[in-house]
Amino acid sequence: MEAPKLVYLVTGGCGFLGRHLVRMLLQHEPRLAELRVFDLHLEPWLEELQTGPVQVTAIQGDVTQPHEVAAAVSGAHVVIHMAGLVDVFGRASPEAIHHINVQGTHNIIEACVQAGTRFLVYTSSMEVVGPNIKGHAFYRGNEDTPYEAVHKHPYPRSKALAEKLVLEANGREVRGGLPLVTCALRPTGIYGEGHQVMRDFYRQGLRLGGRLFRAIPSSVEHGRVYVGNVAWMHVLVAQELERSSARLGGQVYFCYDQSPYKSYEDFNMEILGPCGLRLVGTRPLLPYWLLLLLAGLNALLQWLLRPLLLYAPLLNPYTLAMANTTFTVSTDKAHRHFGYEPLFSWEESRARTIRWVQSTEGSVGKAQAAGS
Ligand SMILES: NC(=O)c1ccc[n+]([C@@H]2O[C@H](COP(=O)([O-])OP(=O)(O)OC[C@H]3O[C@@H](n4cnc5c(N)ncnc54)[C@H](O)[C@@H]3O)[C@@H](O)[C@H]2O)c1
Numbered sequence: 086m087e088a089p090k091l092v093y094l095v096t097g098g099c100g101f102l103g104r105h106l107v108r109m110l111l112q113h114e115p116r117l118a119e120l121r122v123f124d125l126h127l128e129p130w131l132e133e134l135q136t137g138p139v140q141v142t143a144i145q146g147d148v149t150q151p152h153e154v155a156a157a158v159s160g161a162h163v164v165i166h167m168a169g170l171v172d173v174f175g176r177a178s179p180e181a182i183h184h185i186n187v188q189g190t191h192n193i194i195e196a197c198v199q200a201g202t203r204f205l206v207y208t209s210s211m212e213v214v215g216p217n218i219k220g221h222a223f224y225r226g227n228e229d230t231p232y233e234a235v236h237k238h239p240y241p242r243s244k245a246l247a248e249k250l251v252l253e254a255n256g257r258e259v260r261g262g263l264p265l266v267t268c269a270l271r272p273t274g275i276y277g278e279g280h281q282v283m284r285d286f287y288r289q290g291l292r293l294g295g296r297l298f299r300a301i302p303s304s305v306e307h308g309r310v311y312v313g314n315v316a317w318m319h320v321l322v323a324q325e326l327e328r329s330s331a332r333l334g335g336q337v338y339f340c341y342d343q344s345p346y347k348s349y350e351d352f353n354m355e356i357l358g359p360c361g362l363r364l365v366g367t368r369p370l371l372p373y374w375l376l377l378l379l380a381g382l383n384a385l386l387q388w389l390l391r392p393l394l395l396y397a398p399l400l401n402p403y404t405l406a407m408a409n410t411t412f413t414v415s416t417d418k419a420h421r422h423f424g425y426e427p428l429f430s431w432e433e434s435r436a437r438t439i440r441w442v443q444s445t446e447g448s449v450g451k452a453q454a455a456g457s
């Protein structure tokens with residue numbers, strides 16, 4: 086067997102998706118000699134990975150700092166760039182979101198060019214396409230489906246700009262004279278072990294006596310994908326970039342699996358139901374106009390309270406529009422181009438996520454015991 090010789094850099098490697106990718110690369114990339122994990126905040130579990138045959142190098146750094154990025158990229162063969170500020174709740178300023186997601190990506194591209202690193206995979210998002218503010222449905226769409234993408238919110242706008250930078254950089258000459266090969270993966274809403282919003286819904290349900298209240302019609306369909314399959318798709322595309330650079334270079338791929346198309350709430354109940362929660366109502370308990378009013382009120386309160394405190398509830402006009410707009414993908418482009426098949430079936434993805442939710446503190450059993 087050929088001696089391992091590749092150096093991979095994963096930015097954002099300590100995040101929700103990043104930690105799954107780091108483990109998956111260690112398991113499924115036999116050519117790996119060194120895995121660099123670059124993140125603003127390093128996690129203690131990285132220490133446990135240092136014992137295997139691959140050198141795992143933890144790098145505390147900020148993608149907005151060009152010199153830190155350049156040092157991390159130097160000598161890397163493949164960069165998987167997934168560091169980013171994910172915020173649709175108004176926790177961060179639009180400037181910070183732009184700076185980290187767009188300027189940070191620019192810094193990564195320039196570092197690749199300077200260092201002679203040829204392969205760059207960018208973790209984009211379905212939100213570079215939609216849902217748009219007009220609430221147009223995207224039903225079983227693929228990478229070529231026409232859609233009126235309008236980006237008013239800072240997060241999807243930043244992802245769209247960053248993705249454009251990455252795709253435009255494909256073919257640029259890197260140090261040494263060879264061309265840069267780039268592509269972007271666009272996951273739908275990711276779920277799985279470590280998914281904070283799922284945990285927030287679970288805790289909210291526990292506080293409400295094991296109930297959640299339906300707010301979204303069950304007819305709305307939302308695309309979801311298991312985190313392990315998103316990580317797997319990154320591993321496969323990174324491996325194939327060199328072999329099939331003409332085919333993959335400059336391409337985008339929706340990131341999908343066999344998770345069922347359901348409304349955001351109905352999908353969550355596939356996980357939270359077996360954890361002891363139930364969703365009350367077959368129709369939304371509040372009319373849409375009232376939810377819209379509450380979402381608008383939340384946005385106003387957020388703005389008024391900003392000088393004093395951070396008020397960032399789940400419900401705001403953007404999240405309400407997302408949750409109420411059908412957005413599902415159906416495509417085989419990743420399969421045709423680099424042989425992607427989900428590694429985890431829906432049953433396994435669901436079982437793993439249920440186990441994780443049940444293992445988080447405050448199960449229904451504990452809450453009931455405390456209440457009795
Ligand atoms: N979670 C989803 O549903 C979803 C869906 C589609 C796409 N994405 C994309 O996937 C990527 C990972 O998302 P996630 O859900 O794991 O988010 P996350 O917030 O859990 O992880 C992001 C990581 O990036 C790091 N980071 C943030 N700012 C940084 C900076 N300035 N320098 C270095 N590191 C920095 C964070 O510390 C964190 O570890 C993001 O680019 C996101 O846009 C996520």
Ligand SMILES: C[C@@H](CO)CCC[C@@H](C)[C@H]1CC[C@H]2[C@@H]3[C@H](O)C=C4C[C@@H](O)CC[C@]4(C)[C@H]3CC[C@]12C
Nearest residue numbers: 171173210212273274300349399400404405407408
């Ligand atoms: C009205 C509420 C009643 O229960 C429901 C609000 C649900 C929202 C909090 C979530 C609905 C859709 C989610 C987003 C979607 O899954 C895709 C995403 C893409 C990714 O790049 C980041 C996360 C997210 C924006 C995700 C965030 C939570 C929702 C808005």
